[in-house]
Amino acid sequence: MTQARVHVGGADPYDVVIGTGVLGELPAMVGDRARAVAVVHAEGLPEIARPVCGALEQAGYTVHALPVPDGEAAKEVGVLAGLWSSFARSGMTRSDVVVGVGGGATTDLAGFAAASWLRGVRAVLVPTTLLGMVDAAVGGKTGINVPEGKNLVGAFHPPAGVLCDLTTLMTMPREDYISGLAEIIKAGFIADPRILDLVEDDPKGAASPHGPHTRELVERAVRVKAGVVSADLREGGLREILNYGHTLAHAIEKAEDYRFRHGHAVAIGMVYAAELSRLAGRLPAEVVRRHRDLLTSVGLPVSYAADWPGLRATMTIDKKSRGTTLRFVVLDGIAEPGRLEGPDEELLAAAYREVGR
Ligand SMILES: NC(=O)c1ccc[n+]([C@@H]2O[C@H](COP(=O)([O-])OP(=O)(O)OC[C@H]3O[C@@H](n4cnc5c(N)ncnc54)[C@H](O)[C@@H]3O)[C@@H](O)[C@H]2O)c1
Ligand SMILES: O=C(O)C(=O)C[C@@H](O)[C@H](O)[C@H](O)COP(=O)(O)O
Numbered sequence: 001m002t003q004a005r006v007h008v009g010g011a012d013p014y015d016v017v018i019g020t021g022v023l024g025e026l027p028a029m030v031g032d033r034a035r036a037v038a039v040v041h042a043e044g045l046p047e048i049a050r051p052v053c054g055a056l057e058q059a060g061y062t063v064h065a066l067p068v069p070d071g072e073a074a075k076e077v078g079v080l081a082g083l084w085s086s087f088a089r090s091g092m093t094r095s096d097v098v099v100g101v102g103g104g105a106t107t108d109l110a111g112f113a114a115a116s117w118l119r120g121v122r123a124v125l126v127p128t129t130l131l132g133m134v135d136a137a138v139g140g141k142t143g144i145n146v147p148e149g150k151n152l153v154g155a156f157h158p159p160a161g162v163l164c165d166l167t168t169l170m171t172m173p174r175e176d177y178i179s180g181l182a183e184i185i186k187a188g189f190i191a192d193p194r195i196l197d198l199v200e201d202d203p204k205g206a207a208s209p210h211g212p213h214t215r216e217l218v219e220r221a222v223r224v225k226a227g228v229v230s231a232d233l234r235e236g237g238l239r240e241i242l243n244y245g246h247t248l249a250h251a252i253e254k255a256e257d258y259r260f261r262h263g264h265a266v267a268i269g270m271v272y273a274a275e276l277s278r279l280a281g282r283l284p285a286e287v288v289r290r291h292r293d294l295l296t297s298v299g300l301p302v303s304y305a306a307d308w309p310g311l312r313a314t315m316t317i318d319k320k321s322r323g324t325t326l327r328f329v330v331l332d333g334i335a336e337p338g339r340l341e342g343p344d345e346e347l348l349a350a351a352y353r354e355v356g357r
């Protein structure tokens with residue numbers, strides 16, 4: 001099967017390679033200055049990590065396989081500290097490389113370990129989930145959670161390359177796959193309406209890695225993300241659009257002690273942001289309905305019940321906030337993202353009433 005190559009521009013450009021049999025590209029992405037490579041992988045994925053390590057060993061690198069807890073449990077300071085110790089024991093120098101293999105949680109951790117080790121070593125990411133491929137591994141946002149909130153500690157550290165092997169999607173649990181679909185649909189609402197049409201025409205196909213448009217959906221979402229982060233790596237302005245739905249989503253994830261899937265929280269968060277847009281007089285009701293219909297059709301949640309004051313308090317520390325001013329990404333239409341700055345408390349609560357069960 002042919003491979004697609006999406007270029008990410010900016011000060012540290014790199015490619016995202018999408019297809020099957022992409023591991024052959026790994027040594028070139030790691031580069032010839034490295035001696036040692038730390039392969040940080042989700043511990044539940046030995047079958048996927050093994051060929052990655054094998055390809056690197058065959059290319060002559062000394063490989064240190066470093067398993068980390070599966071999923072969100074990886075994004076903890078204790079796990080990160082464990083990686084620093086392992087890097088030290090393995091003698092990882094500035095010319096050596098970290099390869100992250102796993103879902104978005106694993107690549108967020110691996111990327112931040114690379115960003116912080118010796119003040120920054122090269123990272124190559126091999127995402128193995130839909131969400132990892134279309135969002136987390138691309139764009140250089142790395143980080144971990146703290147008890148006070150999601151992704152509150154991290155760094156912008158673009159990878160040297162991203163390898164998306166679509167065959168790894170075949171073993172994904174259905175709910176995790178659908179979670180990734182939320183970020184694809186997000187890319188549709190903020191920038192690429194063709195994504196929305198593809199999902200609407202065949203929601204069953206979209207919710208399966210065997211669907212007829214899997215590759216196109218992945219590629220389209222990667223292109224949206226690549227275009228945005230090429231222009232604004234450090235989230236000076238434009239990049240905020242990728243955060244559509246995330247202000248409430250991150251509060252939900254914290255309220256659920258990070259046991260709620262990210263994409264599921266983003267789905268609810270997008271409906272909330274769409275309701276905010278409507279109540280602010282900026283978005284027709286039919287577009288809000290389109291959010292609910294589309295997300296529901298693939299099995300994503302669109303409502304949530306928890307105490308509003310707690311969620312509202314957590315949202316204060318969202319990274320888009322400036323001082324005491326809350327800032328939201330909203331929509332003025334499909335593919336027309338805008339900002340809502342300092343909305344009044346009644347508007348915030350009214351939008352939540354539309355989402356709350
Ligand atoms: N850095 C970014 O720009 C960015 C963007 C979006 C999301 N994120 C982060 O990504 C994380 C969510 O990522 P995710 O949805 O990939 O979840 P995840 O990393 O938690 O993975 C979900 C589960 O799937 C398992 N898994 C991974 N690949 C598999 C495969 N091929 N077959 C079977 N099981 C597999 C994992 O081990 C884990 O148990 C969140 O922490 C979120 O904050 C980061
Ligand atoms: O890449 C971005 O920028 C995003 O906002 C993408 C989001 O999907 C992602 O979940 C990101 O990690 C959220 O960033 P944060 O800065 O709000 O933690």
Ligand SMILES: [Zn+2]
Pocket residue numbers: 135183246262266
């Ligand atoms: Zn996200």
